[in-house]
Amino acid sequence: MKDFIRSENGKIVYWIIGIISAVIFAFILIPSLFSTINKLEPMIMGVPFLFFMEFLLGMILAAMLALLYWVQKVRGEL
Amino acid sequence: MDFMITVSMLVIYIIGLAYAVFSNPLPNQQFEEFAVGGRSFGWQFITMTIIGTWYPGSLMIGWAQMGYDMGFTSTYIVFYTLGGLFVFFLICSPLWKLGKVYNLKTMGQLFEIRYNSRNLRIFTGLVVMLVELPWIITELLASGYAIQAITYQRIPFNLGMAIIAVFFIIYVLFSGMRAVILADYYQGWMFLIGGITLFLVTIYSIFGGIPEMLMEVRNLNAELLTVPGPNAGWGGEVPGELFWPSLILMGMLGAYMWPSLFSRIFAAASTRELKESLRITPFVAPTFTLLILWTAIGAAARPEFNLGDSAYALVNMISSLGPVAVALIGILILAGAMSMMDSMLSSWAIVLVNDVLTPLFPNMNSKSQTMITRIFTVIIGLAGLAMAMTDLPTIVQILTRVYQAIVQVFPAVFLGLVWKRGNKYSAWAGTLTGLVIVVYFAFTQPDYVPFLGGMQAGLLAVAINFTVYIAIAYITKPEENVDDVFAHIKTADSELKRIDLAEK
Numbered sequence: 001m002k003d004f005i006r007s008e009n010g011k012i013v014y015w016i017i018g019i020i021s022a023v024i025f026a027f028i029l030i031p032s033l034f035s036t037i038n039k040l041e042p043m044i045m046g047v048p049f050l051f052f053m054e055f056l057l058g059m060i061l062a063a064m065l066a067l068l069y070w071v072q073k074v075r076g077e078l
Numbered sequence: 079m080d081f082m083i084t085v086s087m088l089v090i091y092i093i094g095l096a097y098a099v100f101s102n103p104l105p106n107q108q109f110e111e112f113a114v115g116g117r118s119f120g121w122q123f124i125t126m127t128i129i130g131t132w133y134p135g136s137l138m139i140g141w142a143q144m145g146y147d148m149g150f151t152s153t154y155i156v157f158y159t160l161g162g163l164f165v166f167f168l169i170c171s172p173l174w175k176l177g178k179v180y181n182l183k184t185m186g187q188l189f190e191i192r193y194n195s196r197n198l199r200i201f202t203g204l205v206v207m208l209v210e211l212p213w214i215i216t217e218l219l220a221s222g223y224a225i226q227a228i229t230y231q232r233i234p235f236n237l238g239m240a241i242i243a244v245f246f247i248i249y250v251l252f253s254g255m256r257a258v259i260l261a262d263y264y265q266g267w268m269f270l271i272g273g274i275t276l277f278l279v280t281i282y283s284i285f286g287g288i289p290e291m292l293m294e295v296r297n298l299n300a301e302l303l304t305v306p307g308p309n310a311g312w313g314g315e316v317p318g319e320l321f322w323p324s325l326i327l328m329g330m331l332g333a334y335m336w337p338s339l340f341s342r343i344f345a346a347a348s349t350r351e352l353k354e355s356l357r358i359t360p361f362v363a364p365t366f367t368l369l370i371l372w373t374a375i376g377a378a379a380r381p382e383f384n385l386g387d388s389a390y391a392l393v394n395m396i397s398s399l400g401p402v403a404v405a406l407i408g409i410l411i412l413a414g415a416m417s418m419m420d421s422m423l424s425s426w427a428i429v430l431v432n433d434v435l436t437p438l439f440p441n442m443n444s445k446s447q448t449m450i451t452r453i454f455t456v457i458i459g460l461a462g463l464a465m466a467m468t469d470l471p472t473i474v475q476i477l478t479r480v481y482q483a484i485v486q487v488f489p490a491v492f493l494g495l496v497w498k499r500g501n502k503y504s505a506w507a508g509t510l511t512g513l514v515i516v517v518y519f520a521f522t523q524p525d526y527v528p529f530l531g532g533m534q535a536g537l538l539a540v541a542i543n544f545t546v547y548i549a550i551a552y553i554t555k556p557e558e559n560v561d562d563v564f565a566h567i568k569t570a571d572s573e574l575k576r577i578d579l580a581e582k
């Protein structure tokens with residue numbers, strides 16, 4: 001994995017992180033997409049759907065940021 | 079007995095904070111040490127200082143009120159915190175490298191180097207300082223309230239504010255940015271351990287768990303659990319569906335434009351230390367925010383804690399758990415307020431000396447800069463205290479607008495770092511256009527603009543700001559020194575190794 005990330009093709013990981021993050025932000029910021037998660041039902045683990053999605057999307061974005069750091073570290077670009 | 083418990087906890091907290099700061103004096107009196115801590119701080123400090131400064135004391139009062147009154151909408155902070163960290167990731171590396179090569183301490187200085195304009199440096203210095211000014215007043219008010227609560231009203235509100243103001247003025251005088259970062263490191267741990275524990279205990283003691291808490295809110299007022307929009311209206315007047323995204327976008331773009339956070343980038347020991355903070359901050363900061371705001375939304379299910387002012391409903395609810403909880407929430411408010419006020423105070427004094435006085439008196443030496451910065455620290459701190467003691471009914475209204483103003487420097491910072499074509503004319507034109515639009519709407523519209531679908535005027539202004547910057551940049555010539563500046567960003571790593579070797 002590290003060898004792939006270090007290679008020239010490893011830059012594709014930046015694109016993957018960028019696309020995942022952009023899609024999440026689109027769901028948060030674009031009203032027509034946001035309306036698909038802006039609801040109470042179904043309740044998940046006892047909390048309203050929107051609250052669950054807020055936590056889930058927040059943690060995925062946090063993971064993307066940590067991954068960005070890790071990829072730059074592996075590629076020696078810090 | 080309750081009074082003894084709360085005051086003892088406050089004293090222990092203050093002694094710990096004082097020890098953290100005063101056991102680490104400045105190694106010398108050079109301005110570099112006072113302003114950016116000698117650019118020596120590792121990722122642990124950068125992480126905690128971001129967390130410490132990010133959360134104001136008013137989060138548990140003002141934003142908690144928003145959670146109580148507006149429900150889920152208040153949690154926009156979670157996404158703007160994360161979005162702001164993406165912006166931080168993009169700009170921190172070129173900024174830090176330029177800072178090291180050109181000995182930068184402030185945004186104004188960056189503008190002078192990048193746009194070759196001393197006037198732009200002075201203008202930016204003054205604008206960012208004035209825009210941030212209302213914060214210190216709200217934070218002083220929060221700290222006065224906290225002291226009053228911890229001492230069960232035995233210390234009056236204004237005296238509480240004065241004690242705290244004098245305390246943080248003294249430690250900023252002692253070692254400038256070094257004191258601020260050490261204090262914030264201590265406060266950051268307070269937030270993490272004390273804050274998360276307190277809010278979890280509150281939720282489980284009062285409601286029995288997070289699902290139970292949200293279910294109570296749902297049964298009482300389900301509208302608090304979604305954002306108003308086409309599919310989830312609140313009935314009556316709602317800001318419009320663009321209010322939510324504009325709150326987040328304003329926060330994302332403006333987050334690191336505040337002088338108190340911007341200058342932290344220069345205090346890090348390297349770009350590696352800055353980015354290492356991304357291993358922890360993105361997970362911890364939103365989790366803590368969610369806990370506070372979800373609990374504030376939960377407080378709406380217990381109207382008995384709203385004693386005439388929803389701003390204090392969350393604090394009242396937590397305080398019902400006993401004196402230890404009273405002390406902890408009071409200390410958390412104090413920690414948030416102080417970590418924000420000390421950052422602002424030191425940043426403003428540094429900006430004033432570095433961006434306004436130094437260009438006017440270029441022969442001023444480093445020790446004189448440090449001494450004058452200390453004098454300004456006292457003057458600004460006491461002036462803020464005096465303002466907080468007067469009745470300023472419009473201050474909260476001003477506070478809601480300041481983010482829209484600070485974000486207007488973002489295009490000049492961001493495009494200045496990534497696009498050679500931008501020049502002083504585009505930076506002036508874009509920034510001034512954005513600020514004029516924000517000021518115009520501030521006097522003619524509520525916090526959102528109804529005919530723009532609830533969008534905040536600041537977002538419209540920043541879009542026009544970007545457009546004006548790009549248009550003017552295309553019809554005028556780039557700065558003559560721009561190739562040098564970009565070459566420094568590109569070759570900074572080898573240059574920095576050379577500087578380090580020379581210093582050794």
